[in-house]
Amino acid sequence: MASPRAPVSRRGILIGALAGGGLAVGYLLRPRRFPLPLEPGRDEYAFGAWIKIAADGVVSVAVPQVEMGQGVTTLLPQIVAHELGADWRQVAVEPAPVSALYVNTVLAAKWAPLWFPVMPGLAEAPDGFLAQRWAQDHRFNATADGTSLAAYEAPARAAAASARAVLVRAAAARWGVAPEECEVANGLVIHGDAIHGDRRLNFGPLAAEAAAFSPPDPPPLRAEPMAEKPGEFPPGAPLRYPRLDMPSKVDGSWMFAGDVRLPDMLRAAIRHAPIGKASLSRLDENAGKDLPGFLRFVRGPDWVAALARDWWTAETALTRAAPRFRVARGSDSGEVDEALEQAMTMGSPTRVHLTGEAGAVEGALPVQIRYEVAPAVHATIETASATARYANGRLELWIGTQAPGAARAAAAEAIGIAAGDVVLYPMAIGGSFDRRLECAHAGQVAVLAREAGRPVQLTLSRRQEHFATFPRAPVVAVMAARPDAEGRPTAWRARIAAPATAREFGRRMFSGLAPFDALDAVAAVADPMAVEGAVPAYAVPDLAVDHIPAAIGLPTGRMRGNAHGYTAFFNESFVDELAHRAGREPLSYRMAMLGHDPRLAECLQRAASLAQWGGGGDNSGQGIACHVIGEGRIALVASARRDENGVRVDRLSAVADIGRIVNHDVARQQIEGGLVFGLGLALGCSPGYAGGRPDGERLSDLSLPTLADCPAIEVQFIESDADPADPGELGTAVVAPAVANALYSATGLRFRRLPLFAEDM
Known part of the structure; x- marks a missing residue:
């Protein structure tokens, strides 16, 4: 340079x-030219990188994003079916292999500060050549941050439009008519005139001829993209595009990573060192010799695994071997709290956002309130699992991952081969919540397969899943404001102490650093992504957001909602406190500051109407909150109470504006799922750490809401022509403040720490 x-x-x-x-x-x-990633089978024909059409008319759509419950294996095929004119009953899904033709340039641009930290502004345009070239070079098609539609709707539509055009040309050539006289609907190419009447041909008989035509440039897109209007789906209305993955998930035939079976395959169980700089210090190598089916132990840098013919034997061998680790630097909750406190009181803040005058937000503002958030873990139902087969210098890897490129790289590095010598077969995930952006188990199973000389399937126990998880970052915030005579803030300052969690994750994923090396590399670095969402939705003349990097000694990772999961709690709890200090009704107080955002204002009004909002006073137990993530908006009214059994949330009433809705049912499921996930974060999901060991070893240790605890949930959408926004994280972010505000309404006591039960009444 x-x-x-x-x-x-x-x-x-x-x-x-x-x-x-x-x-x-x-x-x-x-x-740039890249090989076609789709391999047509017998009597199948490929139409670019996205679509295959078989002789029987089945349309297979490549999906380069991992299915983990968010419905992407329905959304992208639905877009293709609409644009192509296919019959939904003949549409199938094929997980796409790692390829430069499926790169997620939108996410690459958004994450530019993580892979191009020197000058990220040069790479932050999703349609810019730098983000695209980097993504292609690294085969970057990660599934994260709700970017699937933004990244893939346009190329999927273009591929479908091109395929539709050549199918029409093939049919028109058969009939001797102009292509412009034909139309496509319900899986048929149709031509009608007064002489011949209606003539129809299924896609199947046309596929071979159509594949020989060159696709048009530009592709002839339909006038309107795929959209479903909320008003068209009252309760009980039939679905036009039911989820493609649902039948196989119901009957158990849907394949996850743990379902892979290979000839002569071994099973592996594993023990991880506590979170810290650790190494194996003791292992009874003879412990498993008398166990039928046990083969051997394999040592890693900070783990040890057992190989056997079945997983239970491998797990039993490890239990008997009683591995012990020497921990030079273990993470401890007390030290984490002290580090956050020191950062807040003694650290140097970096201003990551300023609106208005800097002088107006300096000094001791009249209202200052502190909020805290403890570490939180993902609590995925499915633990990490992967299968590997190594032979002749090449590795085959069956794994459920949000970052297939990073998983290939981790596996290759672990056994000293090139990433191009790793063939990755993407598997679905039973819920991830960003947990499967981490790829350590890809390297572990690669080592095991090399050492065994046979296929190996590694499956983590629940306890080891928690040991290997990097939690969402703990955070402390001091919110400050200067209200005017009517109680509205004219100055607002958010000062947030948190580790540089996004940059830390970036060093692990893109630089291949070990967890504590990544943590040390960014310990004093400001991280705007660690405080994303801290700019409130309200019009405040003078507003600042400061990040204070905190070296907490605990590696942290990404989680559903990410920074929005705590910044929404800070903002909406604080604005509610300001409203009550001013003697103002919380809804009208918010509405008065939303003249610039009528979409969010409408969400608030509709949510209040849906919940029969009573003003949030008089011990009503109702609390209100709203939040914005990208172009998505949500408002929520929670009805909650505290009884002898703890916090009880009776009802959640949400209204969201997520722009144009591709699939109404999937969008509703994502809001509902996000609300329940956010409720888990509000009430639990927070282990303590001692010497790097989490104190929660089972799901039951995390105070998660059970089915009996789940409230009645109502979700409505506002009809909008704006670009589609992801609904998956909106519900997660808005629940905690709405419940906290509801508890204040019910009890008169403020809860300023997550999880909420961490404070005494």
Whole structure:
């Protein structure tokens, strides 16, 4: 790169950063061709990278995002079916292999600060060449941050429109008519005139001829994209596009990573060291010798595994072997709390956002309130599992992962081969919540397969799942405001002490650093992504958000909702406290500051009407909150109470504006699921740590809501023509403040720490 003192242009800086000044222009401008990732089977024909059509008319759609309950294996095929004119009953799904043709440039641009931290602004345009080239070079098609539609709707539509055009050309050639005289609907190409009447051909007989035509450029897109209007789906209305994954999930035939079976396959159980810099210090190597089916132990840098013919034998062998680890630097909850406190009182804040005058938000503002959030774990139902087969220098890997490129890289590095020598078969995940962005088990199973010389399936126990999990970051915030004569804030400052959790994750994923090396590398670095969502939705003349990096000694990771899961709690709890201090009704207080955002204001009004909002006073037990994530908006009214059994949430009434809705049923499921997940974070999911060991070893230790605890949930959507927004994280973010505000209404006591039961009444 050019010397910092040299006068260089913006383009010069970019070229130097990309290629050290050498051959950068060639890198940027050279044409790119990638092999077709879809392999047509017998009597199948590929139409680009997205669609295959079989002779029997079945349309297979490639889905490059992992299905983990969010419905992506329905949404993308639905978009293709609409654009193509296919019959939904003939649409199938095929998980897409890792390929540069399926890169997620939207996520690559959003995560530019993580992989291009020197000058991320140069790579933050999703349609820019830098993000696209980087994503292609790294085969980056991660599933995260609700970017599936934003990244893949356009190319899927274009592929379907092109396929529709060549199918029409094939049919028109058979009939001797102009293609413009034909239409496509319900899996048929149709031509009608007064002489011949209606002529119809299924896609199947046309597929071979159509595949020989060159696709049109540009593709002839339909006038309107796929959309379902909320008003068209009253309760009980039939679904137009039922989920494609639902029947197989109901009958048990849907394949997860733990369902893989290979000839001569061994099973592996594992023990992880406590979170910290640790190494194996003791292991009874003879402990499993008398167990039928036991083979051997395999040691890793901070783990040990047992190989056997069945998992229970492997787990029993490890229990008998009683491995012990020497921990040089173990994580401890008390030390975490002290580090956050020291950062808040003594740390140097970095201003990551400023609106208005800086001087107006400095000093001791009249209202200052502290909020705290403890670490939280994902509590996935399905524990980590992966299967590997290593032979002749190549590794086959069956794994459920949100980051297939990173999983390939981790497996390759673990056994010293090139990433191109790893064949990854993407498997569905039974809930991830960003847990499967971490890929340590890919490297572990690769080592086990190499050492065994046979296929190996590694499955983590529930206890080991918790041991291996990096929790959502703990956070402390001091919210400050200067209200005017009517109680509305004219100045607002959020000062948030938190580890640089996003940058830490980025160092693990993109630089391959070990957890504590990544933690140390960013310990003093400001991280705007760690405080994402801290800018409130309200119009405040002078507003600042400060991040204070905190070196807490505990590696942290991403989780559903990410920073929004706590910044929404800070903002909506604080604005509710400001309203009550001013003697104002919480709904009208919020509405007065939303003149610039009529979409969010409508969500609030509709949610209040849906819940029969009574003003949040007089011990009603009702609390209200709203939040914005990207272009998505949500308002929620919670009805809650505290009884002898703890917190009881009776009802959640939500109204969301997520723009154009592709599938109404999937969107509703995502809001509902996010609300329940957020309720779990509000009431539990928070282990303590001692010497790097979490004190929760089972799901029952995490105070998760059971089915009996789940409230009545009502969800409505506002009809909108805005671009689609992801509904999966909105519900997660808004629950905690709504419940906390409801508890204040019911009891008169404020809960300022998550999880809420961490405070005494």
